[in-house]
Amino acid sequence: MDILQAIILAIVEGITEYLPVSSTGHMIIVSSFFGIAQEEFTKLFTIVIQLGTILSVVVLYFKRFFQSVDFYLKLLVAFIPAVVLGLLLSDVIDSLLENPLTVAISLVIGGVILLRVDHWFADSEEKEITYLTALKIGFFQCLAMIPGVSRSGASIVGGMSQKLSRTVAAEFSFFLAVPTMLGATLKKSYDFYKLGYTLTGEQINLLIIGNVVGFLVALLAIKTFIGYLSKHGFKMFGYYRIVVGLAILAIHYFVHPLIII
Structure with a gap:
């Protein structure tokens, strides 16, 4: 991976992480076109630069992160399903992450669903998020373990299915991203070193650049998306x-086959 590829991937991450279009799916497709999707550092990079996008949520909603202990407990409850299923299905998820066709099919199916979501939940209105609601949103978020589904999209739709307004559901999805992506980053970093890899000085610089770019782009993306x-x-x-x-x-079937494992 070179610096230009790192910047492009970070821009893609910053734009798509909080939109219901699947950041993971876009990262897989872009890195596949670059021919670096199967590199272990690329897999680490696409996860670790999520730290920058996490920081953007903390900065934009700084006061909300100090409102109450109840707020953190609800995030914990919503986070638990991802922890359990993530550990149980780790190998399956890793294999799917290398398959652009899985992303393409998920994008299409998810797109059809989004065309109908506003109609399905037209009567959704703002209300207090209960612990049960948080848990249900957490299970919806787990659908994003399939590349192309979209973590934010799944959790927002999950919130709306529980009668939350679009804005409230979206904001809770942003908050839930913090522990979810932090956990994913720690696990991926552990797996990287467990395989015997170490980061070079150049790779560390790429991670720093990626996080900075992802942070700045995500700030703009979140503000624009909510509005x-x-x-x-x-x-x-x-x-x-x-x-x-x-x-x-x-492209895969008529122009050039994408990498499929």
């Missing part, structure tokens, strides 16, 4: 996912 979502809903994201998914399938 757009509250006014217009999910349809645009649904159409985008379908177009991108079909384009990936067309």
Whole structure:
């Protein structure tokens, strides 16, 4: 991986992490086009630069992270399903992360769902998030273990299914991203070193650059997304996912086969 590839991947991560379009899916596709998707450092990079995007949420919602102990307990409850299923299905998830076709199919299916979400949950309204609601959102988030599903999309839809408004569901999804992505980063870093790899000075610099770029881009993406979502809903994201998914399938079958393991 060179510095230009690192910056491009970080921009993609910053834009897509909190949008319902699947950041992991986009990272897999972009790194596959670069021909670096199977490199162990690339797999580490795409996870570790999420620390920058985590920081963007903390900065934008700084006061909300000091509101009450109850807030953290609800995040913990919502985080538990991802921990359990993530550990149980670790090998399966890693194999899916190398398959662009899984991403393409998930993008299309998720896009069709997003076209209907606003209609399905039209009567959703803002209310207090209970512990049971938090747990249910946590299980919805686990659907994002399938690349292309979108962590934010799954958790937002999960919140709306529990009668939360789009804005409240989206903000809780942002908060839930903090422990989820921090946990994923720690696990991936452990796996990287467990395999016997060590970071070079150049790779450390790429991780720093990636986190800085991801942080700055995510700040703008979150502000823009919340404003757009509250006014217009999910349809645009649904159409985008379908177009991108079909384009990936067309490229794979008619232009150039993408790397499939």
